[in-house]
Amino acid sequence: xxxxxxxxxxxxxxxxxxxxxxxxxxxxxxxxxxxxxxxxxxxxxxxxxxxxxxxxxxxxxxxxxxxxxxxxxxxxxxxxxxxxxxxxxxxxxxxxxxxxxxxxxxxxxxxxxxxxxxxxxxxxxxxxxxxxxxxxxxxxxxxxxxxxxxxxxxxxxxxxxxxxxxxxxxxxxxxxxxxxxxxxxxxxxxxxxxxxxxxxxxxxxxxxxxxxxxxxxxxxxxxxxxxxxxxxxxxxxxxxxxxxxxxxxxxxxxxxxxxxxxxxxxxxxxxxxxxxxxxxxxxxxxxxxxxxxxxxxxxxxxxxxxxxxxxxxxxxxxxxxxxxxxx
Amino acid sequence: xxxxxxxxxxxxxxxxxxxxxxxxxxxxxxxxxxxxxxxxxxxxxxxxxxxxxxxxxxxx
Numbered sequence: 001x002x003x004x005x006x007x008x009x010x011x012x013x014x015x016x017x018x019x020x021x022x023x024x025x026x027x028x029x030x031x032x033x034x035x036x037x038x039x040x041x042x043x044x045x046x047x048x049x050x051x052x053x054x055x056x057x058x059x060x061x062x063x064x065x066x067x068x069x070x071x072x073x074x075x076x077x078x079x080x081x082x083x084x085x086x087x088x089x090x091x092x093x094x095x096x097x098x099x100x101x102x103x104x105x106x107x108x109x110x111x112x113x114x115x116x117x118x119x120x121x122x123x124x125x126x127x128x129x130x131x132x133x134x135x136x137x138x139x140x141x142x143x144x145x146x147x148x149x150x151x152x153x154x155x156x157x158x159x160x161x162x163x164x165x166x167x168x169x170x171x172x173x174x175x176x177x178x179x180x181x182x183x184x185x186x187x188x189x190x191x192x193x194x195x196x197x198x199x200x201x202x203x204x205x206x207x208x209x210x211x212x213x214x215x216x217x218x219x220x221x222x223x224x225x226x227x228x229x230x231x232x233x234x235x236x237x238x239x240x241x242x243x244x245x246x247x248x249x250x251x252x253x254x255x256x257x258x259x260x261x262x263x264x265x266x267x268x269x270x271x272x273x274x275x276x277x278x279x280x281x282x283x284x285x286x287x288x289x290x291x292x293x294x295x296x297x298x299x300x301x302x303x304x305x306x307x308x309x310x311x312x313x314x315x316x317x318x319x320x321x322x323x324x325x326x327x
Numbered sequence: 328x329x330x331x332x333x334x335x336x337x338x339x340x341x342x343x344x345x346x347x348x349x350x351x352x353x354x355x356x357x358x359x360x361x362x363x364x365x366x367x368x369x370x371x372x373x374x375x376x377x378x379x380x381x382x383x384x385x386x387x
Binding site: 048081085101116133134135142159166167 | 385
């Protein structure tokens with residue numbers, strides 16, 4: 001600035017970067033010495049986004065993929081393709097997979113294709129989102145019945161358009177096959193190539209694809225210790241699939257809803273809690289198998305069982321709210 | 328109000344955070360008690376994930 005200098009003001013172009021540099025320099029000039037309490041160490045700033053060069057899987061994610069692939073092959077539908085959405089974080093040149101969402105029993109699949117149960121996956125993500133708001137879609141893993149360890153041309157046609165929805169316009173793609181050669185030690189996994197994991201006869205080959213790529217690129221895969229954040233949902237995935245659309249609608253209509261996996265009568269249950277305006281009271285619904293149980297939680301009298309038989313969980317919740325509002 | 332010079336590390340973090348805020352809409356975090364800079368938090372927009380899940384193509 002030229003205030004008081006007697007010189008006419010000059011107007012010169014300044015870039016955003018220069019503006020920031022000048023602002024910081026100005027703040028620094030105003031202080032002769034450090035004062036007050038020491039500044040907290042800033043949280044690690046995210047690395048600038050670069051083209052994907054590596055994929056990191058947590059150990060639990062890897063166990064999920066290999067374990068569920070093996071279980072699927074032993075199931076009645078073992079001849080079909082199977083797959084998972086891959087959720088996690090994307091920083092720098094790295095995608096870190098922190099959660100897997102299964103294709104679900106409601107998938108449309110055959111020996112030649114698999115289409116996931118999207119409604120269940122969308123609702124599952126809403127549950128995961130209660131704990132972290134930093135999960136994003138990273139890509140998809142799916143299996144091939146033969147020995148094609150590379151995404152097919154049909155995969156490419158869909159994926160190359162789809163990755164435009166993803167951060168950095170790149171996606172991670174895993175291909176599962178059951179054609180691996182025996183490793184040095186049969187009990188543990190090994191990597192025949194930087195982009196290939198093998199355990200027993202099962203094999204996962206990893207690729208990335210950008211929106212402008214002509215083909216998938218093999219990407220090195222690494223392991224780190226960490227969770228599969230969606231693993232806790234597996235015991236209630238049947239209930240989640242059965243009620244996904246109605247629960248998702250409720251989650252969008254009401255605020256403050258909380259979903260959790262809890263102990264049921266025979267197995268785990270998917271529970272939904274709707275807080276009421278009066279302090280300490282809430283409507284709670286427990287979904288276990290085909291059972292839908294409605295409860296009124298009170299701060300003093302404990303949970304009260306509601307005499308309500310309604311399988312449509314959203315209808316049941318609104319019936320409960322209506323009944324309570326009339327009292 | 329007192330000021331002190333930023334350390335080189337703090338300066339880099341702040342520049343990265345401001346750039347992320349300007350270019351990608353990332354939140355710039357602030358200490359509730361001292362209002363000092365705490366870094367950034369990347370909250371993924373709901374629409375981004377929902378659109379991605381809903382549009383996962385069929386795989387072959």
